Amino acid sequence: MSLQPLSRRQMAWRAAQDIPEGAYVNLGIGLPTLCGDYIPKGREIVFHSENGVLGTGPAPKKGEEDPDLINAGKQLVTLVPGGSYFHHNDAFLMIRGGHLDLALLGAFEVAENGDLANWTTNDPHAPPGVGGAMDLAAGAKEVRVLVEHTTKEGAPRLRRTCSYPLTAKACVKRVYTNLAVIDVTKDGLLVREMVDGLDLAVLQKLTEPPLTLANDWKKLAAPAV
Amino acid sequence: MIDKRVKDLAAAVAGIRDGATVLCGGFGTVGEPTELTEALLDLGIRNLTVVANNAGTGKTGIARLIKEGRVRKVICSYPRTADPHVFEAAYKAGSIELDLVPQGTLTERLRAAGAGIGGFYTPTAAGTQLAEGKETRVFDGKTYVLEKPLRGDVALIRALKADRWGNLVYRKSARNFNPVMATAADLTVVQVKEIVELGSLDPEAIVTPSIFVDRVVQVA
Numbered sequence: 538m539s540l541q542p543l544s545r546r547q548m549a550w551r552a553a554q555d556i557p558e559g560a561y562v563n564l565g566i567g568l569p570t571l572c573g574d575y576i577p578k579g580r581e582i583v584f585h586s587e588n589g590v591l592g593t594g595p596a597p598k599k600g601e602e603d604p605d606l607i608n609a610g611k612q613l614v615t616l617v618p619g620g621s622y623f624h625h626n627d628a629f630l631m632i633r634g635g636h637l638d639l640a641l642l643g644a645f646e647v648a649e650n651g652d653l654a655n656w657t658t659n660d661p662h663a664p665p666g667v668g669g670a671m672d673l674a675a676g677a678k679e680v681r682v683l684v685e686h687t688t689k690e691g692a693p694r695l696r697r698t699c700s701y702p703l704t705a706k707a708c709v710k711r712v713y714t715n716l717a718v719i720d721v722t723k724d725g726l727l728v729r730e731m732v733d734g735l736d737l738a739v740l741q742k743l744t745e746p747p748l749t750l751a752n753d754w755k756k757l758a759a760p761a762v
Numbered sequence: 763m764i765d766k767r768v769k770d771l772a773a774a775v776a777g778i779r780d781g782a783t784v785l786c787g788g789f790g791t792v793g794e795p796t797e798l799t800e801a802l803l804d805l806g807i808r809n810l811t812v813v814a815n816n817a818g819t820g821k822t823g824i825a826r827l828i829k830e831g832r833v834r835k836v837i838c839s840y841p842r843t844a845d846p847h848v849f850e851a852a853y854k855a856g857s858i859e860l861d862l863v864p865q866g867t868l869t870e871r872l873r874a875a876g877a878g879i880g881g882f883y884t885p886t887a888a889g890t891q892l893a894e895g896k897e898t899r900v901f902d903g904k905t906y907v908l909e910k911p912l913r914g915d916v917a918l919i920r921a922l923k924a925d926r927w928g929n930l931v932y933r934k935s936a937r938n939f940n941p942v943m944a945t946a947a948d949l950t951v952v953q954v955k956e957i958v959e960l961g962s963l964d965p966e967a968i969v970t971p972s973i974f975v976d977r978v979v980q981v982a
Contacts, residue, residue, distance in 0.1 A: 626942045629870065667840065
């Protein structure tokens with residue numbers, strides 16, 4: 538069987554399946570934002586946006602756009618029934634005060650102890666931007682990351698230690714890649730799921746720190762989304 | 763009679779000086795007091811420190827102040843917002859200073875200034891480049907970073923409606939940094955779409971009570 542990595546939308550689908558009923562969740566800019574499209578039917582989840590919205594809904598229909606209603610990625614959104622508005626201090630009180638059940642974030646790199654690097658690559662040609670990344674990484678009850686398993690050049694994004702500046706130390710609990718679902722544990726990285734066409738030896742070659750395969754590991758599969 | 767209404771933008775920004783620290787509400791262009799910000803140009807003032815979430819979008823507001831060389835320093839969380847080309851050009855040319863602050867730390871520093879708090883410990887940025895050189899302390903096994911209040915000489919605020927006392931209500935996610943910045947400056951100036959009769963704003967719905975506001979100008 539040939540290797541079948543997940544598409545970016547399939548990664549978002551997979552991460553969305555794990556969001557529990559009733560959770561208050563912040564979706565980071567970019568790939569994590571797509572998770573909002575794949576919440577299983579019947580599951581009630583409240584999305585938090587750091588610019589002062591609880592209960593952001595999908596993009597508005599044509600003609601129903603409201604320029605005063607955006608998410609943290611500055612995309613036009615809607616408000617679901619039960620949603621609320623508040624100012625920036627309350628938005629970050631929710632984040633930093635441990636009121637958010639889950640933050641799903643993007644990353645440049647994750648280290649084997651859960652260190653996260655997702656805010657700057659030290660590119661000398663562009664000013665750095667941090668936004669709410671450090672607050673989310675430090676404050677949410679749980680941080681999970683969506684990231685391609687390797688860079689375009691094939692370098693591992695799961696590292697012994699991060700080579701880029703940290704967003705927060707030892708904060709990541711689970712990583713969803715295009716090849717695997719991996720938990721950060723006190724004994725190191727534990728592979729929970731792998732895509733078809735992959736075995737641990739091949740996955741290990743694409744990953745810097747040592748991997749352990751969970752006894753009850755499963756096939757990582759997602760529908761065509 | 764208390765009447766904080768002023769007749770135009772020039773009267774709203776009168777007296778703001780060279781070197782002022784200016785708090786600008788908004789998240790990108792949403793809730794941004796664009797007209798008040800641009801009114802600073804006509805004062806001829808320079809060497810401003812601008813505090814905002816972003817460092818200007820497109821060609822208007824903060825971007826226009828930067829383009830015209832009025833801004834010495836930007837304190838913000840995310841200069842790389844939609845269309846940041848004006849700030850980026852100034853940054854690459856070395857003509858502007860950037861002080862990058864995590865978004866929650868930025869808003870809490872403003873809150874501390876408005877609330878009379880001398881400093882606070884936050885877990886955000888502990889162990890990162892943005893906490894280098896800062897005092898840290900461990901509480902219950904967790905590391906926190908000491909942050910200081912961030913106060914403005916002036917706050918430029920955008921709200922939906924005001925009354926003549928300066929009570930304010932906002933609209934949807936255009937609220938963002940505006941209420942906290944309104945508390946954190948020596949002079950708080952507000953642009954609103956509509957000025958309504960005193961007593962007509964629902965007291966249960968007023969977000970910024972009038973005590974924080976000095977001037978109100980209607981911008982259609």
